Amino acid sequence: MTYICINIKYTLFSTSIEGTNQIGAGIKNFIITHHHNLVAAIALIAFSVVVLCSFDSGQAMVQNPLDLKAEAVPDSLLEKMSNTNNYTLSGSILPNEGFTNSLIAIEGINIGHAIELSNALRFHVDFRFLKAGEKFKVVYDSTKTKIVEFEFMPDVVTTHKLTKDSSGTYSYKEISLPVETKFRFITGKIETTLNQALLDNDIPRSTSQVVNGILECVVNFRSDARVGDQFTVYMEEYYYYSKKLSGGKIHYVSYEGKRSGFHEAFRFDDVDPLSAYNAHYTKDGKALIHSALRLPIDKIHVTSPFGGRRHPVTGKRSFHSGVDYRGHIGDPVYAVAKGKIVYSGYDKLNGNKVVVKHTDGTKTYYLHLSKRLVKKGNSVVARQQIAKLGRTGRVTGPHLHFGIKSSKGKWVNPLLKRMIATPKLKAEKYARFLTQVEETSLKVNEYREKNKIFTLSNL
Numbered sequence: 001m002t003y004i005c006i007n008i009k010y011t012l013f014s015t016s017i018e019g020t021n022q023i024g025a026g027i028k029n030f031i032i033t034h035h036h037n038l039v040a041a042i043a044l045i046a047f048s049v050v051v052l053c054s055f056d057s058g059q060a061m062v063q064n065p066l067d068l069k070a071e072a073v074p075d076s077l078l079e080k081m082s083n084t085n086n087y088t089l090s091g092s093i094l095p096n097e098g099f100t101n102s103l104i105a106i107e108g109i110n111i112g113h114a115i116e117l118s119n120a121l122r123f124h125v126d127f128r129f130l131k132a133g134e135k136f137k138v139v140y141d142s143t144k145t146k147i148v149e150f151e152f153m154p155d156v157v158t159t160h161k162l163t164k165d166s167s168g169t170y171s172y173k174e175i176s177l178p179v180e181t182k183f184r185f186i187t188g189k190i191e192t193t194l195n196q197a198l199l200d201n202d203i204p205r206s207t208s209q210v211v212n213g214i215l216e217c218v219v220n221f222r223s224d225a226r227v228g229d230q231f232t233v234y235m236e237e238y239y240y241y242s243k244k245l246s247g248g249k250i251h252y253v254s255y256e257g258k259r260s261g262f263h264e265a266f267r268f269d270d271v272d273p274l275s276a277y278n279a280h281y282t283k284d285g286k287a288l289i290h291s292a293l294r295l296p297i298d299k300i301h302v303t304s305p306f307g308g309r310r311h312p313v314t315g316k317r318s319f320h321s322g323v324d325y326r327g328h329i330g331d332p333v334y335a336v337a338k339g340k341i342v343y344s345g346y347d348k349l350n351g352n353k354v355v356v357k358h359t360d361g362t363k364t365y366y367l368h369l370s371k372r373l374v375k376k377g378n379s380v381v382a383r384q385q386i387a388k389l390g391r392t393g394r395v396t397g398p399h400l401h402f403g404i405k406s407s408k409g410k411w412v413n414p415l416l417k418r419m420i421a422t423p424k425l426k427a428e429k430y431a432r433f434l435t436q437v438e439e440t441s442l443k444v445n446e447y448r449e450k451n452k453i454f455t456l457s458n459l
Helices: 002-018 020-054 098-104 111-121 194-200 205-215 427-450
Strands: 087-092 135-140 147-155 158-164 170-176 180-189 230-240 249-257 261-268 279-281 302-304 307-310 317-320 322-326 332-334 339-347 351-358 363-369 385-388 399-405
Touching (some): 087 098, 098 111, 098 135, 205 261, 363 385
Antiparallel strands (some): 087 135, 249 261, 302 322, 307 317
């Protein structure tokens, strides 16, 4: 191929000296002389393109670029905004469809605009918590072809707003209306199941699942739970004009039974609300979780969950084999469990990549790294830093793609694995945790004394 390119360059240069009327003849003579080499070169180029476009190391295949034609949205779909020349198009998150597909499902929103909005919002909104029915609004300009604003309203008090400037860059702003915070104690006895007892006390299903998850780590409900066992929950809830909003925060949970004994758990709130250490622990700082896996980063914000999705670069439907965590270039990336490095290298799509094989045959994948700190063959332990977060390979921004493959070679959803930052709080974090435990315990004891609630441990 190099030979052919040099000869073409030389032929064109030579004929141009003799005059432009000689160019065609020069090219013709070259093709007649070297046509066999030309055919081979063209075939080789075509084959290379096919191979490069299909190679993906477990990620989605490269597809054709997005069609971003500025087609006007039909008038019948748009609503004219008062006092402006802009128009709006509204919709909501669909069940099991995610953010991008929910946008595409709205007639008038093309795939290019949907990918554009998803990529602009994903680094500000944690896509783990999307729920069916949450509202969004797309604002088009007077031509009805360009987006100027976007609003996503997960609840009545929160709006995530994107505004596009003249250069096509989106700026982000979160608008939060003031809410009233109320604290509530719930106590009860088990008559059927703990879950039913929580629901009977007006605890939302999502919150009751958190309580169940905490207590499952200290109580064997199959063998030790009995009718008549009692529980206490101390939680924080939010109201807007006397209307209770979804969600809440569990600060304390206790469970007691003659067979199970007395157990209690306290929430630790780290300085950063996204901290991976924000979780529930026993009084001595032990994390309440069964799994041996640790989280691969220090802050938790999911920009793309596991499973089917619209690829943020190609816009095509593809299978996402892991979870994308937002971060900054250079943030530490940790091994989630003890194991051996079986791959440490670079490829075009995944960028810098590290693979760890664990003792049970499971493999964990860490992609798009800015720097690899381990080599193939190295042994690592849980929570050992193995790399730095980056944006290498095919990405739209800095993040860590974290994947888990079972010993049978099947991709597993990391969000279904219960993982923690540490098995036990230590040093400065543990000191702050003890302060929070003391504050919570005072409130719990005041409540028990006021309501004459006694436990076997204080009788």
